Amino acid sequence: MSILxxxxxxxxxxxxxxxxxxxxxxxxxxxSTGSDLTAILREEILAVIAKHVQLDGDRVTVKVDRDExxxxxxxxxxxxxxxxxxx
Amino acid sequence: xxxxxxxxxxxxxxxxxxxxxxxxAALAQRNEKVAVVxxxxxxxxxxxxxxxxxxxxxxxVNVINGDAKLxxxxxxxxxLDTLFLLPASQTRDKDAxxxxxxxxVIGELKRYFDWVICDSPAxxxxxxxLAMRHADVAVVVTNPEVSSVRxxxxxxxxxxxxxxxxxxxERMEKHLLLTRYDSLRAERGDMLKVDDVLEILSxxxxxxxxxxxxxxxxxxxxAPVTLSxxxxxxxxxxxxxxxxxxxxxxxxxxxxxxRGIFGKLFGRKAA
Ligand SMILES: Nc1ncnc2c1ncn2[C@@H]1O[C@H](COP(=O)(O)OP(=O)(O)OP(=O)(O)O)[C@@H](O)[C@H]1O
Ligand SMILES: [Mg+2]
Numbered sequence: 001m002s003i004l005x006x007x008x009x010x011x012x013x014x015x016x017x018x019x020x021x022x023x024x025x026x027x028x029x030x031x032s033t034g035s036d037l038t039a040i041l042r043e044e045i046l047a048v049i050a051k052h053v054q055l056d057g058d059r060v061t062v063k064v065d066r067d068e069x070x071x072x073x074x075x076x077x078x079x080x081x082x083x084x085x086x087x
Numbered sequence: 088x089x090x091x092x093x094x095x096x097x098x099x100x101x102x103x104x105x106x107x108x109x110x111x112a113a114l115a116q117r118n119e120k121v122a123v124v125x126x127x128x129x130x131x132x133x134x135x136x137x138x139x140x141x142x143x144x145x146x147x148v149n150v151i152n153g154d155a156k157l158x159x160x161x162x163x164x165x166x167l168d169t170l171f172l173l174p175a176s177q178t179r180d181k182d183a184x185x186x187x188x189x190x191x192v193i194g195e196l197k198r199y200f201d202w203v204i205c206d207s208p209a210x211x212x213x214x215x216x217l218a219m220r221h222a223d224v225a226v227v228v229t230n231p232e233v234s235s236v237r238x239x240x241x242x243x244x245x246x247x248x249x250x251x252x253x254x255x256x257e258r259m260e261k262h263l264l265l266t267r268y269d270s271l272r273a274e275r276g277d278m279l280k281v282d283d284v285l286e287i288l289s290x291x292x293x294x295x296x297x298x299x300x301x302x303x304x305x306x307x308x309x310a311p312v313t314l315s316x317x318x319x320x321x322x323x324x325x326x327x328x329x330x331x332x333x334x335x336x337x338x339x340x341x342x343x344x345x346r347g348i349f350g351k352l353f354g355r356k357a358a
Contacts, residue, residue: 013276018233019283026240026287066243068289 031063038062045075053079089120089200091193092332093222094264095246097238099209101230102266105302105312107206108136109322110226112311113329115170119201122161124193125175126218127208128183134174137164138309148176151188157195166314171200184217193221211245219250224260224332226293230267231279239263239288262293264328269298270343281341294328296321297342 031038042062049055059078064071094107104127111123125133128148134140139162145155150173157173164170173196176183196203207218219225225246229239243261252259265284272278285292301319305312313322313329320342330337 015273015276015279015283018279019287022233022236022287025237029237029240030244066247066289068291 027063027065030065031061038064041073041075045077049077049079055079089197089203090224091197091203091205091222092224092226093205093207093219094226094228095207095215095219095242096209096228096235097211097215097242098230098235101228101235102264102296102302103209103228104132104136104206105306106226106228106264106266106296106325107133107204108311109313109325110329110332111202111204112164112167112170113313113326114202114204114333115164115167116313117329117333118169119333120169120171120199121202121204122171122173122196122200123204123206124173124196125206126184126214127206128175128214129177129179129181130208131175131177133206134162134172135309136306137172137311139164139172139174140309143174146174146176147192148178148183150192151183151185157192166310181213184214186217186220189217190221211241215242216245216249219246221251222246222259223252224262226262226264226332227288227290228264228266229284229288231265231269231273231281231284233279236279236284236287243288243290261290262332263288263290264293264296266296267298268295268342270341292339293331294324295339295341296324296328 042060045062046057046060049060055077061076063074065074094103094110096103107123111121115121123133123137124147125131126147127133134143142162145160147160149155150157150160160173162172162174164172193203205218205222208214227239227242229235246259246261247253250259263285265281268281269278273280281292281295297320299319299321301316302312302321305315308315312319313325316322324342327337327340
């Protein structure tokens with residue numbers, strides 16, 4: 001084993017770091033630069049929910065994730081417990 | 088009607104031109120009629136890689152402007168008579184390519200050729216968007232390296248939104264061509280692995296081209312690597328990719344992965 005070490009530098013592997021950084025970065029970039037579609041959806045979804053529930057504009061996130069065959073639209077709405085409004 | 092392929096990447100210098108020439112020559116060796124089209128206006132290079140730089144008379148922009156007819160601008164390869172090149176111009180005028188002009192030329196090429204392979208310039212500007220605009224299939228050339236993967240992701244987003252196919256609500260067929268792959272470094276954990284890149288980009292794999300001096304040798308000689316040294320590792324990988332493009336089902340081999348202990352210790356295979 002010791003002879004192998006001589007040749008394979010025992011430094012930390014950098015590929016896993018590259019992979020992780022890319023996954024985080026691209027999840028973010030796909031959501032933000034994805035298209036105007038996410039912005040439009042966000043506005044309209046917010047408007048619909050706001051008719052029934054009082055909520056903060058920052059608490060709605062719309063993300064588009066990509067798969068080989070489909071895009072996944074992920075909508076996250078945070079509603080405070082006391083915000084339910086009579087419709 | 089022929090198929091239009093765009094070879095694209097976002098990032099520069101990852102191997103688009105090399106791949107366009109190699110895939111074009113590989114498909115032409117199957118006796119299919121192939122036109123490779125250089126969209127890198129101002130920085131043409133496909134003519135050099137194909138060894139046709141001294142035979143350029145007219146170019147894509149001349150055809151678009153009506154200064155030349157398509158058959159006058161097409162250069163037939165000296166080695167393969169089913170392979171043709173439509174060179175880019177060296178003009179500095181970025182607006183030389185027009186949307187209507189490109190549409191007309193691609194439409195005409197599709198009638199005569201089985202494959203029209205468009206070598207995209209780097210970047211996400213007009214040249215790159217026009218090169219992908221009329222494509223039926225995209226080959227996304229990526230190096231196993233963070234900035235290349237990021238740019239490929241961006242380009243995939245554009246392929247899904249800015250192409251005619253996407254605008255018509257159709258699905259753009261996209262394939263990953265992983266180039267300059269060094270399996271030794273990937274195995275050591277110093278380079279992103281095939282599976283890492285595939286997982287991140289989520290498009291099907293067309294092929295893995297090894298990092299190899301044979302590619303440089305081929306470009307020095309002015310021949311696509313699939314012509315100059317058909318038995319070399321990168322040529323074999325491009326032949327495999329071409330078969331997949333043509334619809335054959337071929338298992339993907341990771342070049343150089345079956346190296347023995349000596350290969351592992353001392354780097355490259357003797358071949
Ligand atoms: N598999 C490979 N192994 C070794 N070198 C390679 C490989 N593929 C490409 N190269 C080299 O990388 C350089 C860039 O290649 P190429 O011109 O094909 O890239 P490109 O994506 O077309 O660049 P640009 O964005 O400037 O148009 C060239 O010197 C080429 O010889
Ligand atoms: Mg190029």
